[in-house]
Amino acid sequence: MQSQSLQRYLPILVAALIVIVVLLAVVLIVRQPGEPAATPEATTAVAEEAAGLSGDAMAVAQERGLTPDDVIAALKTYIPTGKPDEYIMFSSGGHSGQVLVIGLPSMRLLKVIGVFTPEPWQGWGYGAEETMKVLEEGRVDGKEITWGDTHHPALSETAGDYDGQFLFINDKANARVAVIDLRDFETKQIVKNPIAINDHGGAMVTPNTEWVIEGGQYATPLAWEYASLDDYADAYRGMVTFWKFDRDKGRIIPEESFAMELPPYWQDLCDAGKKVSEGWVFCNSFNTEMSTGGVEEGNPPFEAGASQRDMDYLHIINLKKAAEVAAAGQVKQINGFNVITLDTAIAEGLLYFAPEPKSPHGVDVTPGGDYLVIAGKLDPHVTVYSFEKIQKAIESGAAEKDQYGVPILSFDDVVETQIEVGLGPLHTQFDDKGYAYTSLFLDSAVARWTLGGPYQELHDDPAWSLVTKIPVHYNVGHIAAAEGDTVSPDGKYLVSLNKWSVDRFVSVGPLLPQNFQLIDISQPGDQLQLLYDMPIGIGEPHYAQIIKADKLQPWDVYPEIGWNPHTQSKDPNAVEAGQERVERNGNTVEIWMTAVRSHYNPERIEVKKGDRVIWHITNIERAKDATHGFALPGYNINLSLEPGETVTFEFTADQDGVYTFYCTEFCSALHLEMTGYFLVQP
Ligand code: CUK
């Protein structure tokens, strides 16, 4: 019945759609950039006048109350079925502990990658040995941690440009960094920072991904040993860690990594130098007041105590030299990890400070590596530092030192300029036209301003000046422009990662989604257009990076049948069709099983209560998208077997009874028959 009426109306629907598309295209051509938005009636009039169109299509546009800007936004974001997106955005999933993969400009959610938190769809952390191992690496003092607070994704880079091979992301809550392989979009490694219990200034990478940067946040004694808050200045410390990344292995190598001890200021965001500043790392900080809170004891609360001074310290770190110092063994072992002590850092000239205005948040290096942009949460300016001036100031020697002996460069010696952009400036991105974009948390806006120096020739506006602001809804944190933190930003799109959505969506109760707003930044001057709102209902994402989709080369299916995604090689327990078997060895029962549309082989497994069960399953499919699931009730086993994949899981059959395992992916017409019995004799 339903399909009959569908058939009847289909030609009419198709005809109506064609009319709408033609009409919208006409509106796009007719409207000149910068023309003010018109009423729906005016849209109708303009379009009708231009094309002599009328009738059903116009009625739809009118009924929906679309303005010309709406229509253009729709045309700019609509991706017809079967067409891929031009860009891929990797977004932090915030305290969901995951990474979100989103297509641009459609803003379609393509994937949620399981990282620090178990994720059932991918069978991430539900029995599959290799996923359990990765999550286990992330334990804190042996304690299982089943979530993370992801903040900053970092795509691997070659010569300062995204290369599409790996993605790194930090967990602020537990000071961990994860490595995701972009051949299969799976997490391969989690490293727990041995000297810090929380982090923030990570993950960021150096221009050739030799190092993954993880900066600290809230100071504790190193390795979070106990010390009284009364001993804060002496016993508490900040840190920045440089994880050595081995591209061939696709892993961080902890033994070749090192950290640098820092004063107990709260290091915040870091960025790696590039091009002229390659080899240097910059981190901003706050709470140089060293406030220790205690509002309950009559102390100023942190928010006041950590905001008293006019200046905090930009940390300027010579990573190239620090790596040499670490390689030469000038390190102390703390919790088994290489640490360059603060004294060594000062003595070797690895660390300098420069004052930065009130409670800064972002530090972002310009595409050429020549300037650093710092935004102060409580200062309406962005402050632009010149790398050249920093180098000169270091050469001529700093007159001042902080209480730990770190040299402080003079503000006037290193600052290029300050630009008033609005209230609550946080994070900055760049485009291909010599513009910088800074999020304004308190203004709920994104400011576009001009870079000077070598970027002057890219635009017609005065250097170092505010061009325009576009309102966003609401409370923007980070912004992400297309390849906007690389040596060659693309421009085109910018996504505003807004914390609040208040009145943007239908109410879903008191916990509201975040709002990702897509903005067209392709036109110069004051022409910025808000295109699309995407609700995010899974956590509070912080940062995101946007890569040109054709830079990614993911596998369609695993390269060989019997692939182990963890080792990225053929698994020794891979099973071929015809090789399926069950073997008993004392109290251990080992199963080699295959999965193919639409059955498992074997389908009956019988063990005795108390047996140790080792179970290998190979998905022997070669067809794209022919994924099989495997769910074993009562034992918390849930797997995803992508074409070619071999998964191993182990458990003790400690409950007798009859358990029905089955495939969780509707893989074929007879998918419901893809099942089997797991019998545990008392
Ligand atoms: S932070 Cu959240 S908005 Cu962790 Cu980069 Cu600034």
Ligand code: CUA
């Ligand atoms: Cu395999 Cu359903």
